[in-house]
Amino acid sequence: MPKLVRAAVLTNYLEVTQYLGFNPRDVLAGVGLSKAQLQAPEHRIPIDAAVRLLEDSAAASGCQSFGLSMAESRQLSHFGVVSLLLSHQRTLRDALQVLVHYRHLMNDSLALFIEEAGKLVIIREEVIADSPMSCRQANELAIGVMFRLCAALLGAHWQPYSVNFTHQPPDNLQLHRRLFGCKLEFGSEFNGIVCPNASLDMTNPHADPAMARYAQSYLDSLLGHDGPSMLFEVRKAIYLLLPMGRATIEQIAQTQGMNVRTLQRRLKDDGCAFNDLINDVRRDLVLRYLDNPNYSLGRIADMLGYSMASSFTRWFIAQFGMPPAAWRSAQKQPKAHGEPGPLHHPAHHPDD
Numbered sequence: 001m002p003k004l005v006r007a008a009v010l011t012n013y014l015e016v017t018q019y020l021g022f023n024p025r026d027v028l029a030g031v032g033l034s035k036a037q038l039q040a041p042e043h044r045i046p047i048d049a050a051v052r053l054l055e056d057s058a059a060a061s062g063c064q065s066f067g068l069s070m071a072e073s074r075q076l077s078h079f080g081v082v083s084l085l086l087s088h089q090r091t092l093r094d095a096l097q098v099l100v101h102y103r104h105l106m107n108d109s110l111a112l113f114i115e116e117a118g119k120l121v122i123i124r125e126e127v128i129a130d131s132p133m134s135c136r137q138a139n140e141l142a143i144g145v146m147f148r149l150c151a152a153l154l155g156a157h158w159q160p161y162s163v164n165f166t167h168q169p170p171d172n173l174q175l176h177r178r179l180f181g182c183k184l185e186f187g188s189e190f191n192g193i194v195c196p197n198a199s200l201d202m203t204n205p206h207a208d209p210a211m212a213r214y215a216q217s218y219l220d221s222l223l224g225h226d227g228p229s230m231l232f233e234v235r236k237a238i239y240l241l242l243p244m245g246r247a248t249i250e251q252i253a254q255t256q257g258m259n260v261r262t263l264q265r266r267l268k269d270d271g272c273a274f275n276d277l278i279n280d281v282r283r284d285l286v287l288r289y290l291d292n293p294n295y296s297l298g299r300i301a302d303m304l305g306y307s308m309a310s311s312f313t314r315w316f317i318a319q320f321g322m323p324p325a326a327w328r329s330a331q332k333q334p335k336a337h338g339e340p341g342p343l344h345h346p347a348h349h350p351d352d
Contacts, residue, residue, distance in 0.1 A: 002048065003130045003232060008041035009050055009107050009141075012070040013057075019069075022061040027053060047109040051129045054137035064170035067137030071144025072179055075152075085215035090207045092153055093200040096123070102219055110142055111236035115244075116197055120161070124192040126239045128232070132284040136167045139191045144179060147193060157202050160195035164188035168292065187294035189243055189303060230256065231270050231277075234263070238281045243303045247281075249274050278305075283319055290328045297324055 014035060017024045028034060031049040058066035082102050089095040093114075100112055109129065115122040125146060127138040143163060151158045162183040163176075169186040170176075176184055237255045241247040252274070253263040267274055282304050289300045301312035316324045 002046040003109060003229070004044035005047045005050060005107050005109050006041060007038055007043040007045050009109075010038050010045075010053070010070070011041065012073055013038055013053070015073075016063075016066065016069045017057065017061070020061050020063055022057070022063075024057060027056040027060055030056060046130070047128075048130045048133070051127065051133060051135055051138045054141065055134050058137050064172070065140065065175045067139070067141035068144045068175055068179065071141050071148060072175070074145050074148050082219065085212060085219060086149070086153075087206065088204075088208045088212040088215065089153070090204060090209075090212075091201050092150060092204075095149070095153055095204075096200070107142075108232070109236075111240050113237075113240040114200075116200075119197050120194060121197045121200055122190065122192055122194050124190050124240055126191055126236070128236050128239055132287070134288075139167075140165065143191060143193065147180060150193070150195075150199070153204050154199065154202055158195075158199065160193050160199070162194045164190055164192055164194065166191055166288065166292065168294075187292055230266055231272060234267070234274075235277055235281060238277055239285070242278070242281055242285065242305060245302075245305060247278060247305065279319075282315075286316065286319075286324070290324060291331070300324070 014024070024035075028038075031052045033045060033049055033053060037043050037045055054067050058064060063069065082098065085098055085102070086095050089098060096112070096114055103110060103112070109127055111124075111126040111128055113124040115124060123146060125139065125142050127135045127142050129135060129138075143165070147160075147163065150160075160180075160182050162185050163180045164185045166188055167186065169184070173184065233256060234252060237252050238247050241251055241255075249260055249263065253260045256263060258266070264274065267277075286300065286304060289295050289303060295303075297312070298309055301309050304312060306312035306315070313323055316322075316327070320327055322330075
């Protein structure tokens with residue numbers, strides 16, 4: 001069953017197309033969506049359709065920052081029923097915990113991880129689709145929305161060090177500079193925001209504890225038993241922790257609030273094994289990394305959890321039928337019309 005998200009994830013899509021003078025009819029039809037669906041924010045749509053719509057619209061309109069353009073005018077109210085609770089959180093740390101806890105009511109395709117390292121905090125974000133595909137526009141949209149949320153809560157006190165993207169920069173950085181107003185790092189090892197750890201604990205002067213309790217009580221009544229898929233939650237955790245060298249079964253089990261045996265049993269009940277999930281995420285991430293000319297093969301091997309380049313090469317050949325250097329070289333060659341590239345090779349799933 002396809003992963004569904006609120007149509008509100010595409011808030012401002014139609015406004016941006018209108019601003020660009022771009023008619024979205026064909027791209028909407030191409031991903032199986034309609035204007036009517038986008039105008040009903042609580043309507044559930046497939047996450048793959050939303051991600052593809054953003055990528056196809058960026059390509060068709062010629063706007064490389066399409067997703068970020070949608071984020072520029074986002075408001076707290078666009079978080080739907082969670083907005084009231086967010087606006088009355090005492091600190092940014094509390095607000096981020098609300099986002100994690102109630103993500104199923106907003107956009108549970110978003111993987112979010114808060115990493116504290118000394119005086120720095122890294123807010124890592126990754127949009128996870130059901131199928132391997134480029135998520136550049138969706139990730140820029142998510143990071144732009146997160147940035148605006150932090151700015152709405154902290155005002156002038158929100159002064160991050162940098163905004164980081166794993167992809168390459170667009171030809172024109174005007175929108176990125178205007179929206180973020182801080183250092184931009186492209187070709188980074190993660191998607192997210194780096195800020196001082198003091199930012200997380202700055203007090204929100206507009207917080208009202210009584211309103212927060214009321215909002216939380218209401219949201220808890222909406223959660224019910226139809227929570228997010230555990231398999232999908234595990235995949236999201238792997239996407240975030242694998243490049244950090246922390247995607248062990250012990251660490252992933254901890255993110256899910258269970259022990260290793262329970263996690264293994266739950267995965268088995270779903271007809272899946274932990275190593276299969278790791279392999280699927282590696283297959284997706286490696287193609288993204290190889291597409292980034294700033295990443296050496298050694299760095300890619302390390303980010304995928306291989307201490308030896310030879311082990312990484314053997315794995316890649318088993319998955320894609322050629323060495324990673326040959327794959328990267330082939331991507332630079334123009335393809336004859338209708339000729340599939342290496343990305344279209346059939347999937348292999350050897351035992352790890």
